[in-house]
Amino acid sequence: MQYRDDKYGNKLSILGCSCMRFTNKGNSIDIAKAEKEIMAAYKIGIYVARKFMFRKTK
Numbered sequence: 090m091q092y093r094d095d096k097y098g099n100k101l102s103i104l105g106c107s108c109m110r111f112t113n114k115g116n117s118i119d120i121a122k123a124e125k126e127i128m129a130a131y132k133i134g135i136y137v138a139r140k141f142m143f144r145k146t147k
Contacts, residue, residue, distance in 0.1 A: 090134035105137035106130040 092100040111123040127138060 092134075100136075102134055102136045104135055105139050106135050108138050 091103045093103060095101055106127065108123075108127075111118045111126070113119060114122075130138075
């Protein structure tokens with residue numbers, strides 16, 4: 090894994106984990122599966138998780 094230092098000297102992974110498309114269970118996110126996915130990424134050295142929000146346009 091490659092890392093970069095942020096402005097505070099913290100090492101952040103170059104590769105990030107997108108949190109936009111977790112598996113759904115009914116009408117909501119499958120929390121148990123999402124937690125496993127995030128923890129698996131963390132264990133291999135991915136420390137940045139991102140969620141992108143988009144506004145609906147008319």
